Amino acid sequence: MIALACDHGGFELMQKVRSHLDSKNIDFRDFGTFIPQSCDYPEVAAPATRAVLNGECDKAILICGTGIGISIAANKTPGIRAALCTDIFMAEMARSHNDANVLALGGRVLDSVTAFGIIDKFLNTPFSDETKHRLRVEMLNAMDDARK
Numbered sequence: 001m002i003a004l005a006c007d008h009g010g011f012e013l014m015q016k017v018r019s020h021l022d023s024k025n026i027d028f029r030d031f032g033t034f035i036p037q038s039c040d041y042p043e044v045a046a047p048a049t050r051a052v053l054n055g056e057c058d059k060a061i062l063i064c065g066t067g068i069g070i071s072i073a074a075n076k077t078p079g080i081r082a083a084l085c086t087d088i089f090m091a092e093m094a095r096s097h098n099d100a101n102v103l104a105l106g107g108r109v110l111d112s113v114t115a116f117g118i119i120d121k122f123l124n125t126p127f128s129d130e131t132k133h134r135l136r137v138e139m140l141n142a143m144d145d146a147r148k
Contacts, residue, residue, distance in 0.1 A: 002123070003057035005031040005048035007041040009065025010107035013115060017061060020116050026123070029057060045073040049080045052101050060102040061119060071104035078144035081137070086110065091118045095125035099137045 002021065006014040011033060021028050031048045033039045041064045051057040060082075064070035067084040074082035082102035083094035086109070094100035103122045105115055127133070 001057045002026060002028040003031060003048035003051040003060035004028050004062075005044040005060065005070075006033060006063040006107065007044055007065070007070065008033060008036055008038045009041075010063025010067075010070070010105070011036045013105065013107035013110065013112060014063050016112040017063070017115065017119065020112075020119065024120075041070040042073040042076075045070050046077070049074050049077040049082075049102065053077065053079050058101075059123065061105065061122075062102060063105045063107045065106060065108040067104040067106035067109070071102075074102045074104065079141070081140060085118050085122065087114070088117050088121045091121040092125050095122055096128045097133050097136075098140075099127040099133070 004014065029051060031044060033044055045062055048060045048062060052060050062070040062074055071082045071084040074080050080102055081098055081100045082104050083098060083100040084104040085091040085094055103119065105118065
């Protein structure tokens, strides 16, 4: 199950992402926003990241205008490794090397075809579990533990 959330800047792209996931029979839980009026990305990111942390969802896709604000908001939650990706290679590396559990996208900077390619790569790339990458993720987790 994939958690979805967007603010008003990501609203239009999120409509297309929902259809894309439906076409691939990928289950998702939508945390909004459900209207295109202005809203605050920290407020929409929080419930989606909590769903990842509590195991309700495996990963999340978050969208704001540039992807920057919503990725920063997501990364404030210990245990979340959100990656702002603008191309397929970044999505692959975010999963393979960093075990990212949240994908952030910019609704005002990506066309839907590019976004779909990024999403597909993110969702279908496993973590490599190579020793050096596993150790780095453990270091990130330790940093989260220190913040608690």
